[in-house]
Amino acid sequence: MAEITLKDVRKTYGTVEAIKGVSLDMADGEFVVLVGPSGCGKSTLLRMIAGLESITGGDILIGTRRVNDVEPAERDIAMVFQNYALYPHMSVRQNLAYGLKNRNTPAAEIDRRIATAARTLEIEPYLDRKPRQLSGGQRQRVAMGRAIVRQPAAFLFDEPLSNLDAKLRGQMRIEIKRLQRSLGTTSVYVTHDQMEAMTLADRLVVVNAGRIEQVGTPLELYEKPATTFVATFIGSPSMNLLQGKDMSAGWSLSPDVVRPNAEYTLGIRPEDLSPIPADSPGLPFAATVRIDGIELVGAESLLHGRLKNGSELIFRVSGRAHNEIGDEVKVGAGAEALHMFSANGGHRHG
Template sequence: MATIELKDVRKTYGTNIEAIKGVSLDIQDGEMIVLVGPSGCGKSTLLRMVAGLESITGGDVTIAGRRVNNLEPSERDIAMVFQNYALYPHMTVRQNLAYGLKNRNTPKDEIDRRITEAARALEIEQFLERKPRQLSGGQRQRVAMGRAIVRKPAAFLFDEPLSNLDAKLRVQMRVEIRRLQRSLETTSIYVTHDQMEAMTLADRLVVLNAGRIEQVGTPIELYEKPATTFVATFIGSPSMNLIKPTGGPNTNWPSDTATVGIRPEDLVIADTSSAGGFRVKVQVMAVELVGAESYVHGMTEDGGTIVFRVPGRSVIAIGETLELTALPDRFHLFDADGRRLSP
């Protein structure tokens, strides 16, 4: 186990393409950090710089107190799990698990012990003599994780490892990854573009945008107190509604309020007893039934869009006009630069 520190880390391609723009981050021993953001935000580049697969243009990366900027990947005491499994097709599962250990001249009895432990933890004992082509996608991903586990590295680095799996398997595997990481207490950095995956896996989330950190915090901190409109709309599904406060429905908002954010679950259909200083009329455009609840997409009178949540058995017709309200303590206020304001 180890701490990982990034100090003003930068990555520039050519003379002027800056992919990583001064990222600083302290990762604690045994912590699961998830890097999340849209495609092209720099999350995979940052992970590869920690791994040694990308050179560092500026700043420092330290692992367990050791500066690793100029060390080869094999010298950094890390193990990576990729989305494409990277298994040797001509080897059995057992041979795949043993390969890295043999290259490090690990004694045979120690190799056997580690393989047995990892196979038991991942429930792949019955597959040890099979070739990768004889396994399902989920089983191959377990083997890829096992190959990382047997190394007993200082840190695990996960590069979108579940993106090739179907939705059901992704849910199962992210639960498995979180369980294993907690039991092994190994410092981990996990990259994903899937914000649901990020929310369920992370001790802390790091939201990246265009090579910079937008916000760092626990999943609930980022959900309940997004620092910017970018974080507000990226974390949460469906996204937070962003509304321009024209007409002044709440005169207690700070004068520099440029945008009001409201989560879909915080909007309710108004009736004569509804309290609160915010009301908006919407015409229903679509209704998404997702089981126990539905998400209703509507259009406001000024042509904006809004999404709100209702119980799954609610009967709402497309084309219907409804009035929505929300309590003031559920508002998120942002200034003209998209920065959070104190309520």
């Protein structure tokens, strides 16, 4: 087990600067999730920790050891990929044993570790099958098993669940979390699925264009996003953003919250907006919208409203919506639900 430290890590491919100086301390036993849009550099970061990609600048430490020039096999980490990368001609048992045999682990020890992993992952019935005779979820478990039997200092996961259907992904997510908790192995997990990120992470790292945008617990990022980028990336549906000064749009903000004529971007989460009576006395934020879309998603409904200037404002109500398309609705929010960002750069105020 080990902490992982990144110090001003950089990567350039030719003229492309993929990673522009990333520093991060991951504690021993911590579950860190890297999340961000396609192409932001998540896999590159992970592959540099694994040693599958050289680094252009900075330092990577596993435990107290600087590993910049250490071969992948010598870094004592196990990586689980999206495509599982199982050997097709080997049985599940042989796939699990392969890495251990290469390290000259005694046969009795190999058998013992495989038995424990197979029991934990519930793949005992499939040990003598080939990967092609397994379902996607079973293959994913074998890939996990191969990482576990190595008893590495850290696990690295690169979108390990993205080939599975939604239901299985949900199940495997819970299993991975449970497993990581019981093993206590430092884990770095890459995903672009913010739901997966929120539920798995002890700490979330939002990556944007080769830089860290914000680091914190899932709740910290949800409640206090540092930038409009994080605000719209964490939470589903995304936080509504409105440009200040645009009062002709049909919304109002109490002067207690912001001085008149200030330039800002205002953020409000769909779950923090509620319908209010048309004649209700002023809440700090109020807006009038015309409903142009209603989605019933099980226990709640998402209502898509249009402001006078055409901007969208989404809000959320529990159960069925009591509105119809075309209705005019007044919605409001309290001061605690308002997120203020600078108009230039989108940095959080306060």
